[in-house]
Amino acid sequence: MTGLDTRVSAALRQRFAAELAPRFDRGWADAFAAVPRHLFVPRFYTQADDRSWRAVNCGDPGYLETIYSNQALTTQLDEQGIPTSSSSEPALMLEMLDALDAQEGDTVFELGTGTGYNAALLSHRLGDDNVTSLDVDPFLVETAAHRLETAGYRPFTTTGDGARGWSQRAPYSRIIATAALRALPAAFLDQAAPGAVIVAPIGYGVLRATVTDPGHATGWFLPTPAHFMPRRAPTTAPAFDAARSVKPTDTKVAPGNVLDHLRFPLSIALPGHSSCSWRDDDGALTAVGLWTEDGSTATAHVSGAVRQVGPRRLWDVVEDLAAIFHAVPRRNEFRVTITPSRQTVWYNAPGGPAWELLGGGAS
Numbered sequence: 001m002t003g004l005d006t007r008v009s010a011a012l013r014q015r016f017a018a019e020l021a022p023r024f025d026r027g028w029a030d031a032f033a034a035v036p037r038h039l040f041v042p043r044f045y046t047q048a049d050d051r052s053w054r055a056v057n058c059g060d061p062g063y064l065e066t067i068y069s070n071q072a073l074t075t076q077l078d079e080q081g082i083p084t085s086s087s088s089e090p091a092l093m094l095e096m097l098d099a100l101d102a103q104e105g106d107t108v109f110e111l112g113t114g115t116g117y118n119a120a121l122l123s124h125r126l127g128d129d130n131v132t133s134l135d136v137d138p139f140l141v142e143t144a145a146h147r148l149e150t151a152g153y154r155p156f157t158t159t160g161d162g163a164r165g166w167s168q169r170a171p172y173s174r175i176i177a178t179a180a181l182r183a184l185p186a187a188f189l190d191q192a193a194p195g196a197v198i199v200a201p202i203g204y205g206v207l208r209a210t211v212t213d214p215g216h217a218t219g220w221f222l223p224t225p226a227h228f229m230p231r232r233a234p235t236t237a238p239a240f241d242a243a244r245s246v247k248p249t250d251t252k253v254a255p256g257n258v259l260d261h262l263r264f265p266l267s268i269a270l271p272g273h274s275s276c277s278w279r280d281d282d283g284a285l286t287a288v289g290l291w292t293e294d295g296s297t298a299t300a301h302v303s304g305a306v307r308q309v310g311p312r313r314l315w316d317v318v319e320d321l322a323a324i325f326h327a328v329p330r331r332n333e334f335r336v337t338i339t340p341s342r343q344t345v346w347y348n349a350p351g352g353p354a355w356e357l358l359g360g361g362a363s
Helices: 007-020 026-034 063-067 090-100 117-126 138-150 186-190 240-244 263-269 314-324
Strands: 043-047 053-057 073-077 083-087 108-111 131-135 156-159 172-177 192-202 205-213 216-221 274-279 285-291 297-301 305-309 334-338 343-347 354-357
Touching (some): 007 026, 007 090, 026 090, 053 063, 090 172, 090 192, 090 205, 108 117, 117 131, 117 138, 131 138, 138 156, 186 192, 192 216, 205 334, 263 314, 263 334, 263 354, 305 314
Parallel strands (some): 108 131, 108 172, 131 156, 172 192
Antiparallel strands (some): 043 053, 043 073, 073 083, 192 205, 205 216, 274 285, 297 305
16 A cells, blocks of 8 residues: 555545535535545544544554544644644545635635645635645644645745735635634734634634624624634643642532533634543442633532632633523524724624633634
8 A cells, every 4th residue: 555546545534435425515525525535644543442542544444434534634733742733524524625615716815724635625625826824833734735736736825924924825715723722813903804704723613704894793603613722822730739728619500511501602702712630449430620721720529619710710601602692503593703903703693602702812
């Protein structure tokens, strides 16, 4: 087996595309059928029950069958074994490309080159000259450019902070991000053509926004859950030791599965938050922890005891959200209004619950 296309891989890809895209624009189905994903993912990593990683290489048993399946694939690990790049789940890629609604003549800016696979799909549909792709990792960009050329595509790729866009090739009629953001970067709006469509992961969802005036846009979230690699930034450790020293308060919101059913609104209200859980020897949940980069930390025990430290009382946010959402909310009921000074997510109606997106895209 080599990295080049074969009759077997071509047949698997045709079946993969047919299963993936029956309800979407035929042009994207053709792109998935034509672009050889295995050229962009010659190796991926799977995780065992003990959390260790195993590399799966081109030619290994099951490699092609996994490549041409609807699976997100981890493609890069750092020195600590933490994933730093991946090839996204193809069905989610397709839904985002469909939402982008790119047509012949559209120019596209992509934040997050990654493996280059998404840039190849865009190039196949729109032509090389209409695609601009940036990634902060020079190794990824160099590798992706080589794989793109091998596959017959030559979009413009370069290294840089994608949140700053690439003004040299602006304006763009379509903008797509394949790395998690906290808000739409100002550069996206500055470099967008009138009426441009922007598709970007925000929290645990995907925002589709349309530029209405310079610096202004409106939009909504796609119904599909999403979790993308965040843009690289320093992390902050939780202050659990400090939390143990404070007097607990009582909560009526038991930890249970509350963080799961609030996953999406919590990702909007507490962008970039992290969480963990503790279990006893029998596997029963005993407590959960929640923390953010500003040092705020909360622990909630199944007994109802909550301890909070830092500038924000994180469990208070959980309680507020639990009072609004008694069941898992639908993402497409969340709307977004963007102006040059603020980006606001509101639920159900303009006068309903609302949260301001902070960070200008920094993750």
